Amino acid sequence: MDLHLQKISHSYDDVEVLRGIDLEINQGQIVCIVGPSGCGKSTLLRFIGGLERPSSGQVIQIGEPPTGSLNPLTYIFQDFALLPWRTVWGNVSLVLEDHGIKGSAAEDIISDVLARTKLTEFKKALPRQLSGGMKQRVAIARALAVKPAVLLMDEPLSALDSQTRELLMDDLVDLWLREGFTACYVTHNLAEAVRLGHRIAVLSRRPGQIRDIVEIDIPLEDRPNRSGELAGKQQQLWDLMRQEALAADKELLDV
Amino acid sequence: MSDRVAAGGEPKPTDINKTVPFRGRGFNPQPLGVIAPVVFVGLIAFWEVGSQTGFISDLVLPAPSEAFEAFLQLLETGMFWKHLSASLQRLVIGWICGTVLGVIAGMAIGLFSLARAALAPLVSAIFPIPKIALLPLFIIWFGIGEGSKVATILFGTFFPTVISTYGGVDNVDRNLIRMGQSFGLSWSSIVRKIILPGALPAILSGFRISASIAIILLVAAEMIGAEFGIGAYILLAGSLFATDQLIAGVAMLSVLGLCFAWLIGRAEKYFLDWRA
Incomplete structure (x- = not known):
């Protein structure tokens, strides 16, 4: 596209x-x-x-x-825009919930993107516990979860x-x-x-x-x-x- | 400068070489856990001793022990539970209805321009009216029974909740809402998952204020036609100049307020543990 x-x-x-x-x-x-x-x-x-x-x-x-793209135009923001009350896992899950992806399907996607951004061991951490670089990695993981066609950074x-x-x-x-x-x-x-x-x-x-x-x-x-x-x-x-x-x-x- | 350093070694503080004075003292409040109970107990002890020795006249202020006796009497006769349950019922119903309606109205003002334009000035106009002044109207509208008492508390807690809720909604990080929109979240998802949790700190601190207002209004609401209730008990004691009962009743209200504050503190701990 x-x-x-x-x-x-x-x-x-x-x-x-x-x-x-x-x-x-x-x-x-x-x-x-x-x-x-x-x-x-x-x-x-x-x-x-x-x-x-x-x-x-x-x-x-x-x-x-491409087929399977949930959100073709996906942003990555300067200020990360993570929900401070959700864990790393919850922040990624947020963008899947509205597409009706729940349960094991969501788990597969989230585990996959967290692994790709080397965040697996931080999945239970809250944003305030993370450094700036880690926060942006969470934002990148979140963006990858919706299989974007174009990343807008x-x-x-x-x-x-x-x-x-x-x-x-x-x-x-x-x-x-x-x-x-x-x-x-x-x-x-x-x-x-x-x-x-x-x-x-x-x-x-x-x-x-x-x-x-x-x-x-x-x-x-x-x-x-x-x-x-x-x-x-x-x-x-x-x-x-x-x-x-x-x-x-x-x-x-x-x- | 180097020639002023004593030869062959580290510079030492002398007349010419001074250590830099520390200027960063103060302006840094520290938690001192023991002070509060010490002050409290000390004050009560001073009061008791003053009453016993006649330094504080019995007419001016009854001794804490007398107030405590009045409280024990209330427990023995079983009236304590009657007063407490009557007051708690009014407080809980009035406060819950007032805050639920207040949160709904506050969310509406925060989310919809039309509601904001229509309701926000109205809220500002009615909020400063002392609800006690409206009590006669409430009695005409809702009857002399429980209705007017609950309504007084409801109205009193509604307005501060509205204001804190829409203030909280206004303060939700716009970038988070943008983020939600950019990921294609539905309107209801953005409200439930971004705006409501984002406004929750303000809503909960509004609860602290509205709980205190509810207790203040309880006494006013029980002024008229209430047989039982802590407020009614205080007012009766006041009109009989039974100051020991009056102090006992006021202390009960104060403890009630502390209990509410503690409960809201627990709720804050539970819901807002994501804050540092």
């Missing part, structure tokens, strides 16, 4: 946030969206998953989601310290190599973008427009060994973003 963003523009009251965004998210690819803060990249992600509606333009879903690593971020990034790469998921990954961290992205869309400052789309054709598994080339790509992205970030930084926050 591919996603096609067509001429998406959006304004909150008088403030124009996004202008004429065209973007394709193709199956099996990780598309990163980078941009200075306040450029509307998280808003764009909410449009893609149908949590908000743009003022104009549309998101087209091309092709059917909203700065999933931004609330974590840099060591945890490295570890979780490796986990995401491993996961992609095994499962080849499709993802739209919003971040302001260029190192994450060049490490995970097949295509990187650079947004301008508000109103957000696509300044450029950078393609990185180094396979994900080879990237740690070709850090020189990646550094070049990262520099290229930074050159694109630098002026925008500088200007965005000086804007008054009145929205």
Whole structure:
């Protein structure tokens, strides 16, 4: 299943946030969206998953989601969004209950996703007992449980310290190599973008427009060994973003 | 600075080299479990000794032992259980009905814009009215019997519960609701599994307030036409200036309040153990 963003523009009251965004998210690819803060990249992600509606333009879903996909467009949030009163197991079970999956069927799915995210021994823990990295792993397990067609990740690593971020990034790469998921990954961290992205869309400052789309054709598994080339790509992205970030930084926050 | 360090060794505090003064003292309340009973027992003992020695006049305040005797008398005659059961029945029925209706109304205000627009100003307008002032109306509406007494407690507990419930719903993390929507959870699932548990801490702390209000209103409700009840007992004692019975009755209310607070504390422990 591919996603096609067509001429998406959006304004909150008088403030124009996004202008004429065209973007394709193709199956099996990780598309990163980078941009200075306040450029509307998280808003764009909410449009893609149908949590908000743009003022104009549309998101087209091309092709059917794979059979068995319970929730084709599934988010992973920056703040993890785990229910603090449910255990790790309960948080994953939450998203299955509404699909009528209970009992042993649910148990199989939950055990499987917890094993894939190396969380099996923490299944009875409450979110407050877990570190940030573990919480995000629970959120990833929860997302995998509904067999998504496209993962929509909203700065999933931004609330974590840099060591945890490295570890979780490796986990995401491993996961992609095994499962080849499709993802739209919003971040302001260029190192994450060049490490995970097949295509990187650079947004301008508000109103957000696509300044450029950078393609990185180094396979994900080879990237740690070709850090020189990646550094070049990262520099290229930074050159694109630098002026925008500088200007965005000086804007008054009145929205 | 280095030339001020004594040669060949660790720097030692001298006239020139001082240890950094500690400035982080205080503003850090510590639990001191023994203090509360000590204060309580000490106060009662002081009161008793004062009464025995005539330092506190019997007219001003009866000795705790006299109040305790009045309580024992109440136990011996078997009136204690009659008063207590009559009061408990009013309290429990009034409080349960008031809080159940209050939680329902509070959830409605929290969830539906129409209910919020219609009810929230009404609640704000009626909440500050002392329900005691409405007692004559309640008697006309619900009769001089149990109806008006239960209604007073019901109305008194309804409004604070509404306010704490919708405050709790408003404070549920929007991101959790977004999460629920993004996973395609149904409306009723989001309400039952995300909003209600998220609002529960506020609802339970509202219960603490409404339980105290219920006890306060109990005395008011039993002012008129009540034969039995702790409030009626206190009022009768008051009108006869039997201050020992009055103190005994007030102490019973206080213990009742402590029992309710303890029960709600247990409920909080049970339902909110996910909090740190």
